[in-house]
Amino acid sequence: MTYNRTSQRVLRAIARGDASPAQISASTGATKSAVRHIAVQLRRRGLIDSPEHGTYLLSQAGREWLDGGHTIERCGPTERRTRVARGLRVRAWWLMRQLGRWTLPDLLTTLADGSQRSPRTNLLRYLHGLERAGIVRRAKRVIPGDRPGSHGHVLWMLARDLGPRAPVLRDERREVFDPNHGETIALDFQEAAHDC
């Protein structure tokens, strides 16, 4: 994460009441895409909240941060920052390898922080793609759901551990690219898609 003076300006703009990327962009001079990117970082840090998509509000921690006179500074050369895997699917792959068996709620309650647009659909599509490539499979057992009338949650299992790098699902080409071995795996559409 790189925090710098632009992030500071964005935070101050949100504190002034600018709520949308367009308003913040107009008052800070940063592009809307940069504002969105910075907002994700600020939100992860707990300085802002996003009650709905594309709307930002200063959080209590953000208010205290500004009132305390703190500034968001650019990373210095002495700072040893660990790399950050931002993509939801990349993070999900890490968690799948870690858990070995999981349900979709396991992934969502650990990884979805509200900043993603539709994490459930995104991960479901990814899981279905990996299933068609033979990388994950469903256990026979179903985990009961919380809601009344729920059919339960599919228990997924890792069938092939390709390695630490997350497989890339290429929907249009109907294949999965394995960056660990540099191979592509064709999707098998023989089996019908199931719900989750």
Place this chain on the structure above:
Amino acid sequence: MKQEFVRTENAVRFRAEIAMLEKRGALEAGWLLVTGRPGEGKTKTLHNWAAEVGAVMLTAQANWTVTRMMEELAAKLGIEPVRGYQAKVAETIGAENMPIVLDEAQFALHDAAACLEVLRGITDKSGTILVAVTMDHEVPRFNRREQIGSRFFRKCQFHESTLGDVGAACQQLAEGVRIGDDLVERIHRETGGRMRLVLNAISRVEQIAHHLKAESLAAEAVASIALCEDFQRAGVRRRAGA
């Protein structure tokens, strides 16, 4: 119930500790000790962070040996355990600045802390972060070994969730029902701030609200209904009553 990660005060404090660790002065003192009771969200918080940074996470076990640990590390990194793989493991961790997370770290103290000494060698060379997770009462055992204890930069203690955390979780996760402040207080009191139990209670409140067709629920409406059952506390009650 919505399926999202709840950013509790514990999670915020953990992130702050990691941020401080990254700005440390002594390169070799890059270890963080995480302690707390079960059910306070340690594993979830660690998974959330470790997935983001692509850390390599191991769980120590009783009678863990260096060979077994290195084989597990190699498997996580996708390295074949053939001759010279140990050097390759250390090289990969250093090259990719990959943090190491060690759950149940007290088991790595076995055999004169041989496993921790090997990890110390790796992190000393590469300057990567190591997060060790253990129970509170095990902390003195780490301090007894000076070489290991001196590597710990700080300790991050996970506490029971606060009333604010429980309120935030109720607001963030409850679907189709608004949970009243008095009910939030009851959930906080009855769960002892354990997030695992709080989630069960929210789910129960949702079911009750669905059954009653209510849009919001206050404590009075569910006064006679149990919201969560703490297995450990139930045992205590039974023993006390016997």
